[in-house]
Each structure stands twice: as structure tokens, then as C-alpha cells.
Amino acid sequence: MTYREFLAAVRERGEYGDTSEVLGVTEAVLSTLGERLQPVAANHLADQLPIELAEVLVDAADAGPGRSWGVQEFVRRVAEITGDDEEAAHAHAAAVLTVLAQTISGGELNRLISQLPTAYAELLGHAELA
Numbered sequence: 001m002t003y004r005e006f007l008a009a010v011r012e013r014g015e016y017g018d019t020s021e022v023l024g025v026t027e028a029v030l031s032t033l034g035e036r037l038q039p040v041a042a043n044h045l046a047d048q049l050p051i052e053l054a055e056v057l058v059d060a061a062d063a064g065p066g067r068s069w070g071v072q073e074f075v076r077r078v079a080e081i082t083g084d085d086e087e088a089a090h091a092h093a094a095a096v097l098t099v100l101a102q103t104i105s106g107g108e109l110n111r112l113i114s115q116l117p118t119a120y121a122e123l124l125g126h127a128e129l130a
Contacts, residue, residue: 001050003052007019007022009099014095025095026096031057031081032074032078032093033097034063036067037115038061039066045104045112048108049100071123075090076089090123097124097125098125113129
């Protein structure tokens with residue numbers, strides 16, 4: 001999937017009207033995910049993303065060791081970046097992470113899900129795994 005296709009998919013899933021909003025939301029969610037993951041895991045995931053998105057993920061991961069946040073803290077941090085309330089931030093996270101899950105290989109998705117608490121499966125569009 002190309003960068004434009006990824007953003008178009010996020011725009012459609014999140015029903016965003018503004019391109020700058022789609023870009024801001026996507027970068028907020030991916031940078032937060034990058035902070036959440038161990039750098040090695042972020043690098044593996046980044047290998048399957050368009051370079052523009054991979055850079056956001058890896059730059060955030062390189063800022064320090066992976067965090068152990070649950071979904072609530074993850075969403076709170078997205079809300080802090082976007083300036084939205086937590087309900088909107090949850091919707092942003094679900095839109096971006098569901099597209100991410102559709103973009104990467106099944107093996108990489110399994111690896112990602114195994115590194116996160118089960119509650120993240122819902123954000124990734126796989127509520128049946130939660």
C-alpha cells in the first residue's frame with residue numbers, strides 16, 4: 001500500500017473530511033504506537049509501511065524503550081497529541097490501527113498483537129481476539 005492509499009483508507013474509515021486532519025491523526029497514532037513498541041518491533045513493523053509512515057513510527061520508537069501502556073493510556077496520549085477528547089482519540093486510534101492491520105502481513109500482525117495487551121486487538125480491527 002502506498003502512502004496516499006494508506007491515508008485514503010484512514011480518511012474513509014475515520015470519515016475525515018480534511019487531508020491535514022487525516023495526516024495529523026495518522027502521525028499521532030503511529031508515533032504513539034512507536035513509543036509503545038520496543039525499537040526492534042517498531043523496525044519490523046516499519047518495514048511493511050510506506051517510508052513516510054515508517055519514519056514516524058521508528059523515530060518515536062528510537063526515542064526510548066517501549067512503554068507498557070494499556071489501551072486507555074494509549075488513547076489518552078493520542079488525545080493529548082491531537083487535542084481531542086478521549087472518545088475522538090479512541091476513534092482515531094481505531095481508524096489508523098485498523099488500516100495498519102490491513103496493510104501488514106498476517107505474520108507481522110500476529111507478532112504485533114502478541115506484543116500488546118489483548119485489548120489492543122479491538123483497535124486493530126480484530127475484536128474477536130480480545
